[in-house]
Amino acid sequence: MKKEERLVTQITPKSEDFSRWYVDVIRRAELADYAPMKGMMVIRPYGYAIWENIQQLLDRRIKASGHVNAYFPLFIPESFLKKEMEHLKGFAPEVAWVTHGGQEELEERLAVRPTSEAIIGAMYSKWIQSWRDLPILINQWANVVRWEKVTRPFLRTTEFLWQEGHTAHATEEEAREETLKILNLYREFIETELAIPVVVGKKTSREKFAGALETYSVEALMSDGRALQMGTSHHLGQHFSRVFNIRFEDSNQNLQYVWQTSWGVSTRLIGAIIMSHGDDSGLRLPPHIAPIQVIIVPISIGRWKETVLPVAVDLERRLMAAKIRVKLDSREEYTPGWKFAEYEMRGVPLRLEIGPKDINQQQVVLVRRDNGEKLTTSMDNLEGKITNLLEEIQKNMFNQALEFQRRNTHDVDNYEDFKKIIEDRRGFIRAWWCGQETCEESIKEETAATIRVIPLEKVKEGKGNCVYCGQLASEYVYFARAY
RNA sequence: CGGGGAGUGGCGCAGCCUGGUUAGCGCGCCUGCCUUGGGAGCAGGAGGUCGUCGGUUCAAAUCCGAUCUCCCCGACCA
Numbered sequence: 001m002k003k004e005e006r007l008v009t010q011i012t013p014k015s016e017d018f019s020r021w022y023v024d025v026i027r028r029a030e031l032a033d034y035a036p037m038k039g040m041m042v043i044r045p046y047g048y049a050i051w052e053n054i055q056q057l058l059d060r061r062i063k064a065s066g067h068v069n070a071y072f073p074l075f076i077p078e079s080f081l082k083k084e085m086e087h088l089k090g091f092a093p094e095v096a097w098v099t100h101g102g103q104e105e106l107e108e109r110l111a112v113r114p115t116s117e118a119i120i121g122a123m124y125s126k127w128i129q130s131w132r133d134l135p136i137l138i139n140q141w142a143n144v145v146r147w148e149k150v151t152r153p154f155l156r157t158t159e160f161l162w163q164e165g166h167t168a169h170a171t172e173e174e175a176r177e178e179t180l181k182i183l184n185l186y187r188e189f190i191e192t193e194l195a196i197p198v199v200v201g202k203k204t205s206r207e208k209f210a211g212a213l214e215t216y217s218v219e220a221l222m223s224d225g226r227a228l229q230m231g232t233s234h235h236l237g238q239h240f241s242r243v244f245n246i247r248f249e250d251s252n253q254n255l256q257y258v259w260q261t262s263w264g265v266s267t268r269l270i271g272a273i274i275m276s277h278g279d280d281s282g283l284r285l286p287p288h289i290a291p292i293q294v295i296i297v298p299i300s301i302g303r304w305k306e307t308v309l310p311v312a313v314d315l316e317r318r319l320m321a322a323k324i325r326v327k328l329d330s331r332e333e334y335t336p337g338w339k340f341a342e343y344e345m346r347g348v349p350l351r352l353e354i355g356p357k358d359i360n361q362q363q364v365v366l367v368r369r370d371n372g373e374k375l376t377t378s379m380d381n382l383e384g385k386i387t388n389l390l391e392e393i394q395k396n397m398f399n400q401a402l403e404f405q406r407r408n409t410h411d412v413d414n415y416e417d418f419k420k421i422i423e424d425r426r427g428f429i430r431a432w433w434c435g436q437e438t439c440e441e442s443i444k445e446e447t448a449a450t451i452r453v454i455p456l457e458k459v460k461e462g463k464g465n466c467v468y469c470g471q472l473a474s475e476y477v478y479f480a481r482a483y
Numbered sequence: 484c485g486g487g488g489a490g491u492g493g494c495g496c497a498g499c500c501u502g503g504u505u506a507g508c509g510c511g512c513c514u515g516c517c518u519u520g521g522g523a524g525c526a527g528g529a530g531g532u533c534g535u536c537g538g539u540u541c542a543a544a545u546c547c548g549a550u551c552u553c554c555c556c557g558a559c560c561a
Contacts, residue, residue: 019555027494038552094560115561148560149484155561162561217561229561266561299520337521344521355520365520448557483560 011345013280018224023153025274029283029346032153039151039158043267046346049291050270051161055141057193057288058163058265061185067137067165072119074143075110080118083243087117090210094146112145117211117236117262120166121244128258131170131250135178139165154271155228155483162266168246168258172237175259176214179235182263183216183456186231194269195286195398196220196276197405198230199428199478201453206437212262213237219452219478221405222275225426227452227480230272233263276401283347284369286397287390294319294386295343296328299336299355312354315364315382322383324390344369349393350386370396415467418479422447428480430459432473434466443468443479452478 011028012020026032031047034040043051059069075098082088091114098110113119124136141163148156165182169175187200198218208215212234219227240246241257250256277284287293298304298312312328319326329339336353343351353365364382367374370393377385408427412418421429433439433451444450454477466473 017555023554034553036552090560144561146560150559160561164561232561264561268561297520301519304519332519335519335521335523337519337523339522340520341522353520357520 011280011282014223014278015280021278021280022271022274025278025282025345026153031270031274031283034153037158039148041153041157043161046291047270050273050285050289051267053289053291054193054269055163058189059139059141061189062139062163062165065181065185067139067167069140070138071140071142072113072116072123074113076113076116076119078109078111080122081111083118083121084211084239086239087211091115091146094148096145096147113142114144114146115262115264116140116142116144116164116166117240118244121240121246121260124166124168124241124258125244125246128168128246128248131248134168134170134248134258135174136168137165137178138167139163152271152483154274155268157267160267162264164262164264167261168241169260170248170250170256170258172259175237175261176235178261179214179216179233179263180456182261183218183231183233186218186233186263186265190218190220190230190269191398193286193288194273194276195288195394195401196230196272197398197402199453199455200457201455201478203232203453204437204440204451204477206440207450209234209262211236211239213239216456217453219480219482220272220276221408221428221480222272222483223278223404224275225408225481227428227478227482228268228272228275229452229482230269231263231265234261236260236262277397278347281341282345284397285347285349287349287394290347290349291325292327292343292346292348293325293390294327294350294352295339295348296326296352296354297336297339297343298328298330299353299358300332301356304356307356307359308354311359315352315354315379318383319386322387324383324386340367349390352386368393370400412467413464418443418449418467419447422449422479422481426481428452428478430476430478431467432464433475433477434469434471434473435475436466436469436471439466439468448481449479450482452480452482454478 011024014021029046030044032041032043035042095114096112098112099106127133128136143159143161145159147158151157167178169178183200187198190196190198198220200218201216203215203217209232214235216233217229218231220230222228238257238259240260246258247255248258274283296312296316298308309330312330316326316328340351347369349369351367358364363376363378365374365376409430410421410427411430412421418429418431440451454475460476463472463474
């Protein structure tokens with residue numbers, strides 16, 4: 001959209017200042033607001049509705065793959081957290097502690113969970129005795145607290161909402177299979193429902209979760225060229241089962257430690273939706289998760305209340321019956337033009353305009369948020385047409401994002417190009433890496449880019465020279481500056 | 484946590500350097516009239532202990548100190 005045509009003027013243009021644009025969108029679209037405590041935000045109804053849709057669509061998948069939901073305590077005794085040292089070290093700097101109960105000082109401090117491996121591990125040791133008790137496939141929807149130094153709405157807040165899955169298995173193979181199964185579930189969910197293309201793969205040991213054997217992640221490229229980790233799936237090995245003593249007797253009467261996994265996605269996904277799809281006019285929401293999929297704006301001219309409004313009400317009823325999330329904005333105090341701009345900013349995928357002219361012709365005007373296309377269509381089988389159109393918008397948004405990701409993924413074979421691209425254009429950079437942490441570290445220091453993933457699906461076969469040290473390398477990996 | 488910038492009605496800002504009596508402007512909000520196919524117009528009106536705490540002074544939005552919060556750039560994380 002050209003500058004002079006911009007109707008949404010309360011938002012800083014994306015090209016001018018991405019960070020301000022991001023915060024403007026969040027506040028103007030009323031997704032969230034800053035709370036009076038550092039790093040904390042209130043998720044407002046419109047933003048929470050998006051989260052509820054995300055929850056619903058993901059929860060369905062989690063359950064369909066054999067998991068069940070449960071709820072564990074918010075507090076974790078310090079001694080539990082201390083059992084796995086690597087885990088403790090990873091989280092210690094950002095744990096909030098409860099030291100008093102009312103006036104009385106506690107015997108033992110309680111951590112406000114930064115994640116629940118410890119408390120869940122402690123419970124699993126009580127629940128698991130036999131191979132017949134396995135696998136345990138539990139998920140919980142919860143809030144966690146991490147005292148981060150730098151915060152940003154949805155991307156990194158002191159408290160955030162997420163789901164965390166925690167499973168226990170009899171064998172390592174089974175645990176690894178579960179880890180990858182969830183990784184794929186996340187990929188499919190994010191691409192299908194959030195319309196965000198991702199790359200999936202394994203984290204380097206430097207980037208893996210504190211206490212995990214292996215960490216896998218789902219990464220996406222935001223429209224400013226920086227990468228965002230959208231979800232992680234960890235193969236925990238037996239680290240936690242050994243310290244929490246989670247043992248079972250197998251069918252050969254041998255006592256064994258279980259193999260575990262944990263995995264999660266958070267309200268950060270909302271940040272990813274904003275940054276992947278948003279434009280200068282504000283949000284663009286994929287239809288699958290949009291709280292309002294269709295906004296009906298009656299054109300209020302003359303005796304519109306007697307002529308236009310009843311038809312609009314009827315259309316709303318019809319679309320609702322067809323399970324479309326529709327809203328009719330019949331407020332008199334705002335002009336149609338104002339409403340057009342307002343719902344564009346809020347990212348509503350489809351606008352339905354209906355005025356006196358349309359009623360004479362038995363038609364409506366539909367305007368797509370994804371590409372601005374305006375089409376006139378008859379009212380016959382409008383439910384069916386809109387249902388199809390929403391699906392088309394969903395797919396188109398994914399394709400637009402995929403096209404962006406492709407254009408901003410660069411294969412490089414020398415460090416000079418690497419530095420130049422990271423500096424000028426950002427995006428994903430794919431290059432050979434020798435596997436040494438020193439190269440990874442040096443690249444990070446010199447370019448601020450990190451290895452996002454070692455992709456599961458090989459991009460290139462064979463071997464090449466490490467982009468940093470030049471030694472023979474067998475991993476072709478994704479680099480990017482990340483959030 | 485280091486470097487830079489900023490907090491003034493709901494939002495965006497001016498005023499501060501060079502203290503001075505009723506703290507302005509645009510948008511928004513309220514009332515009325517009139518309008519309504521891309522954020523209408525006119526008239527009237529409400530709303531601010533100038534982030535917070537302390538200090539200097541006859542006098543502080545303005546000067547000094549502390550503190551909190553936000554934004555940007557760097558080291559850690561969903």
